[in-house]
Amino acid sequence: MLLAIDTGNTNTLFAVHDGKDWVVEWRIATAVSRTADEYAVWFYQLLSMQGLTFSDITDCVVSSVVPQSVFNIRNLAKRYFNVEPIIIGDEGVDIGIGVRIDNPKEVVADRLVNVLGARLKYKGNLIIIDSGTATTFDVVSEDGFFEGGIIAPGINLSVRALHDAAAQLPRIAIIKPEKVVGTGTVSAMQSGIFWGYIGLIDGLVERIREEDRREFKVIGTGGVASLFEGASQTIEHYDSQLTVNGLLEIWRLNQK
Numbered sequence: 642m643l644l645a646i647d648t649g650n651t652n653t654l655f656a657v658h659d660g661k662d663w664v665v666e667w668r669i670a671t672a673v674s675r676t677a678d679e680y681a682v683w684f685y686q687l688l689s690m691q692g693l694t695f696s697d698i699t700d701c702v703v704s705s706v707v708p709q710s711v712f713n714i715r716n717l718a719k720r721y722f723n724v725e726p727i728i729i730g731d732e733g734v735d736i737g738i739g740v741r742i743d744n745p746k747e748v749v750a751d752r753l754v755n756v757l758g759a760r761l762k763y764k765g766n767l768i769i770i771d772s773g774t775a776t777t778f779d780v781v782s783e784d785g786f787f788e789g790g791i792i793a794p795g796i797n798l799s800v801r802a803l804h805d806a807a808a809q810l811p812r813i814a815i816i817k818p819e820k821v822v823g824t825g826t827v828s829a830m831q832s833g834i835f836w837g838y839i840g841l842i843d844g845l846v847e848r849i850r851e852e853d854r855r856e857f858k859v860i861g862t863g864g865v866a867s868l869f870e871g872a873s874q875t876i877e878h879y880d881s882q883l884t885v886n887g888l889l890e891i892w893r894l895n896q897k
Contacts, residue, residue, distance in 0.1 A: 644698045644722070645888040646714055647751065648705035650774040651797075652864070655684060656885045657693070663885055665691055673709040677716035684717075701726035702892040704750040704884070727895050729754060735894045739786040748787060751884065752779050756787050758887030759860050762880070766855045768846055769883070770876060772863035774798060776838070778845055780853070791845055796838050796865055803830065815865065817872060839872050846875040 643658040648671055656666040667687050669680075681695075688694060701718040703726050705711050711728060718726040727734055729750040737757050740748055752771070756779055759769050767781040775798070778791040794802075796815060804812045813830050821836055823829030846859055861869060861876040862883040870879050 642693075642697050643700045643702065643889065643892055644718075645885050645892070646701065646703045646705075646726075647754070647884050647888065648703070648707050648710045648714065649751065650706060653710070654884070655687075656888075657691075657698070658885075658889055663882070666885070671707060671710065673707060675710075675713060677713045677720055680713065680717045681721045684721075695721050698722040698724065700724060700892060702729075702888045702895075703727065704729045704754045704888055706749045706751050727892055729888075729891060734891070736891060737894050738781075741782070741786045742789045752777060752790070753787060754887035754891065755779065755862060755883045756781050756887070757890055758883035758885070759880070760785050761886055761890055763858055763860060763878070766857045768849060768857045768859045770842060770846075770859065770861045770863075770866065771883075772796060772861070772866045772869070776841070776863075778849070780849065780857075791849075793841060793845075796834060796868075799838075800834055803834075815868060817868065835868070835872075839869060842869065842873050843875045 645656045645658065647654040651671060652668045653671045654666060654668050657664050669683060701722060701724045703714055715726055718724045729736065736753050738753060755769050755771055759767055759781065766783050769779040769781065771777045772795065774795045776793045776795050780788045780790050782788055800813060800815060804810055810830060813827055815834060816831055817835055818828055818832045821832055823832045850857060859876050861879045862881060866879055869876060
C-alpha cells in the first residue's frame with residue numbers, strides 16, 4: 642500500500658492507497674517539533690482501527706511546505722515502514738509538469754502537486770483555487786505548464802487576525818449568512834468574512850481572465866473550499882482529491 646503524506650502549514654494529511662482506491666485519510670495538526678516516534682504512535686493506532694499494520698505500507702510519497710517537518714517524516718518512513726520515501730523537491734524527483742515562472746525553485750510543493758492532480762482530470766487552461774492557510778490561485782496552461790498565480794491570506798487566518806487585532810470582536814464560525822447585511826456583530830463579521838472571500842475569489846478570477854484573454858476552467862480545492870459551493874460564480878468544480886491524486890501520480894512517475 643502507498644502512504645501519501647501532505648504537510649501543510651496548519652494540518653498534515655495521511656492517506657492510504659491500496660492500488661485501486663484511496664481507502665482512508667487522516668489529518669493531524671502540523672507541528673515541526675513532532676518526532677518520528679510520536680507520528681508512529683498516532684499512526685499505528687489509526688492503522689489498527691482499519692485492520693492494518695506498518696508492514697502493509699510498502700511505499701511512501703511526501704509533499705511538504707514546512708521544510709522543518711521533512712526530517713521527521715523521512716525518519717518515520719525509514720524506521721517504521723522500512724521505506725525510502727519520495728520527497729517532492731528532492732533532486733531527481735520527477736513532478737510531471739513544467740514550470741514557466743521567473744524562478745521555478747520558488748514554487749512550493751503543494752501547488753505543483755495540485756496542478757498535476759488537476760491535469761489528470763481536467764483539460765484546457767485551468768485556474769486552481771486552493772483554500773487553506775493561504776488562498777492560492779494557480780494558472781495552468783493547456784499544454785500542462787504552471788504559469789504563476791496569486792497568494793492571498795486564507796479565510797481562517799483572516800478570522801483569527803480580526804479577532805486578535807480588535808478587542809471587542811469575538812471569534813466566529815465561518816458560515817454562509819442568509820443576508821449580506823448583518824444585524825449584529827457576529828452576523829456582520831460572518832458576512833464580511835464569507836462574502837468578502839467570495840468577492841476575492843470571483844474578482845481575482847475575472848481579473849485573470851481579463852488580463853490573460855484565454856478561456857479557463859476554474860477548480861476549487863482545499864479544506865474550506867466546499868463552503869463556497871453555490872456561492873462563487875466562477876468556481877465550476879470542487880475537487881477535494883487533487884492533492885492525493887497528484888501525489889499518487891508523482892509516485893507512479895518515479896517508479897524505477
